[in-house]
Amino acid sequence: MKAKLLTTISFFTYQLSISQTEKVLNGKVLSQNVPLDKVEVINKTGKTSSRTNEFGEFSILAKEQDSLLFFSKNYLFTRLKLTLKDLEKNYLIVEMNPKAEELENVIVSKSVFTKTEIKKIVNNKDEINKIIIRKKFDEVTSKVTVYDGRIKNGLDFSYPIFDKPKKKIEPRDDRFRKLVIASCSPDFFIKNLKIKPEEKELFLKFCDADPKSKILLEHPNVLAVMDFLYDKNDEFKKPK
Known part of the structure; x- marks a missing residue:
């Protein structure tokens, strides 16, 4: 009897x-x-993130009841709440469904404005708003420099002995993040969206994965950006 009790206690422990x-x-x-x-x-609960490799594999820190988010621009967003069985298996198989095929955006070529058209733009608050947002977005983008990984006076690895196949590293597209920064005040996420400071970056990644964020880049507008963030905030906070 004592042996069974000890075994039961050990199992639950x-x-x-x-x-x-x-x-x-x-x-x-x-x-x-x-x-x-x-x-x-993304582990929304643990506030950590990871990315799958070419074989679809990933590793991430997690515990029971953590909420995992999986998203890619061509697939439907997937949410998973971890159970004890998931942790005991230690290997998750996650299935994602492709999104319905969408028509490409129609791009209108630029043309020279007439005096009448210029007057219409000056008197149109929405058009003025778009120009201001685009200017802020261009200013933020122009100030960003990318480190190319070169070391000053470093060794020359171009000799044959060092020749190895180079793996192409694709830089992440952060244009949407810059657009949000240019459109919203710093306290917008805390006061309006009720997003905790430590969750802000995860939320922006979540929004950027939505194809609608690319449409906003083509047609920037403060109200449109805020409406989009409000809609995604409801989805981000929605329980499973």
């Missing part, structure tokens, strides 16, 4: 330790049995 302890969780993201590369994996 083990389960409790798993559920309360953060551990590295491994998994794979698929769509119709095809591995998905560069899928953003």
